[in-house]
Amino acid sequence: MDVIVRPTPSLQGEIGALSSKNYTTRYLLTAALADGKSTIYYPAHSEDSDAMRRCIADLGAVLEEDDEKIVITGFGSHPRSVKELNVGNAGAVLRFLMAIASLCPDVTFVNTYPDSLGKRPHDDLIDALGQLGVKVDHREGKLPIRIQGGQAKGGKIQVSGSVSSQYLSALLFLTPLLEKDSEIEVLHDLKSKVVVGQTLEVLQEAGIVIHASDDYMSFRVPGRQSYQPRTYTVQGDYPGSAAVLAAAAVTNSDVTIHRLKEQSKQGERAIVDVLRMMEVPLTHENDTVVVKGNGRLKAIEFDGDAATDAVLAMVAAAVFAEGTSRFYNVENLRYKECDRITDYLNELSKAGARVEERQAEIIVHGRPEGVEGGVEINAHFDHRVIMALTVVGLRAQKPLLIKDAHHVAKSYPQYFDHLTTLGASVEWVK
Template sequence: MKAIVKPTSHLEGEINALSSKNYTTRYLLIGALANGTSTIYYPAHSEDSDAMRRCVRDLGAIIEEDDEKIVITGFGKNPKHVSELNVGNAGAVLRFLMSTAAFCPEVTFVNTYPESLGKRPHDDLIDTLQQMGVEVQHNNGRLPITIKGGQPRGGKITVSGNVSSQFLSSLLFMTPLLEEDSEIEVLHDLKSKIIVGQTLEVLAQAGIVVHASEDLMHYRIPGGQSYEAKEYVIQGDYPGSAAILAAAAVTNSDVRVLRLEENSKQGEKACVDVLKAMGVDLTHDNGVVHVRGNQHLVAGEFDGDHFTDAVLAMVAAAVFAEGTSRFYNVENLRYKECDRITDYLNELRKAGADVEERQSEIIVHGKPQGVEGGVEINAHFDHRVIMALTVVGLRSEKGLTIRDAHHVAKSYPQYFDHLRSIGAQVELVSES
């Protein structure tokens, strides 16, 4: 599907933020790892969360769902023995479940997206699972990956945090169920620490005890624990909402996004502060972010590691800011569904933006007058790229046509519907 994004000068209206994908996948996993029945209210519906639903059901969880909630009866540390799991293009789901799969005799994670998830490395988690006595067969750290488990061992464990925090989160979900106590030391650096905070928050809600050092580089996890069956409520999603807020910021607008908690542990909440720093007229009260955009933005410098999944949307806003913006500490963007630095910036240049890259930086020389557009660009099968490029298209002189735009459904299936509901001119057409 192609998205034909036409120049749109004015956006106005109110949107309910979609439910958080990150929290939905985590609550589904802890519900599956519990002995008993949990209820999850207002779950996200996206390709990622659907992949977790599908896989935990394959592993033996019983799931019933209506318009408001999911009721899930878990399998504890005794998942059903399955030969294959298909996570689609969901990297977090793959990584979280690789550790859970260590309780199974043999499971192969198949490679259905060779041009996206199939290219992403998972060596760091593979190395750690092997330390725990789990045999792993793999394709140079990539899919397909076969986990030969059954009896994973605790004890002293090391994991690299250089590429992704998801490897650490995966271990934090699994190690409480082991017979032995575990100690996890994070080597090198730890990317996206604030997302690890989400994992620790969810574990605590499920009654799991984890002793974490203040810098989140060392953990002591008592063994022999069990997840409590509970009720959970999913909060609104900041990563997806960041693109809506960026669209409002670069146009003349009066837009309100609801269900965005001020005290959320989502790192992408920082997008509100980034936009404020860019001079956007914005308030955040009682879970409502209200943007009154006037197309006048100023450049700034921002540590992107704090809001990884909102960086591309904020870069899109910076394309139209007065001055030069710098987003630093963002190397982990290179290891997502695509290389979100090189691939994304190449598309921005086609649209007329003036951008530069470093290994771990994105530099944007703003064009307050706008960009020309008028070209067809490649989404690289990446939902975050699609959303951010749409923001640029709305403020371009001639619009943009985005190929493979249906991949936005990975995290935000209603994205284009929500944008059109506040006045964005976007036409969706089938690709010939």
């Protein structure tokens, strides 16, 4: 389905942040890898987290869920033998489970999104699993991918971090369960180090011991460990909330978002600091952010590597800032559900924004007077692009029609409901 976003001069009201997708998927996995029952309070419901639910159930976990929590009886280090797993369009879920599938004799990950996840490469993780003795059949690093496991023992592993930190996180979930101790060396640069910190935080909560260097470029992982059953509480999600905060920043607003932890390890927490740098009036106290936007913003320069999933929302805000903004160190945006630099900037240009791209940079020449709009936008089946383009539509002079906007459900199914609650003029159309 498509959505029409009409110019909306003001937003007002309160919402609770949805639960973090990143933490939910990690807690679901650690609960599945434990022997016994774990409880997760306030788990996220999105296409990604639901893909993890579905796959760990296929691998033998038992899930019981109500409106507040999910109770998971895990399979420990012995997942059920299955022939196929379908992660949908969830890249992180695929990569984490490719590692865990090496505990199984023979699993094929099928390709149901050939135009999105099916185009994304996973060579660096495939190479690392090969070093553990895992046989992987693939199509030039892409889905479908067949894992023939059961032989991994641990040892020395090298993995590139230059494309994604998810390959490293996948190995960190797997190696504690192996017979031998492991040493993991990260080659080249490591993208999104903050997200590795989230993985290590969750592993520690699950009773797993990992010795990490200060720069996260090398790890010692004792083998023969066991994940412990635990009770987890999922914190609010900054990546999704970034788009709502940006929407409040570019309009006349009085918007409150609850459940945004001030000391969170989510790198996208930087959206609060970035909006402050843009001179947006806001407060962040007692895990609550209040934005009283006046539509006036100042241009900034920002290193986006630690806040990857909030950069598109920041760029959307910068479209209306006074001056030229620069977002650098963001090349890994090119390797997401779509090329979030070229594809996103092409659509922004259609709407009337003045933007330029470099290989690892986004340049935005702000238009405080607003953009023309009045066009049809291709969101490239990408939830982050959909959310960010919606922000632009609120300040356009004419409505934007965003194609296939239902793909926002990948991470934030309630996104348009929340915006409507705050007064945004959006309409679903077939």
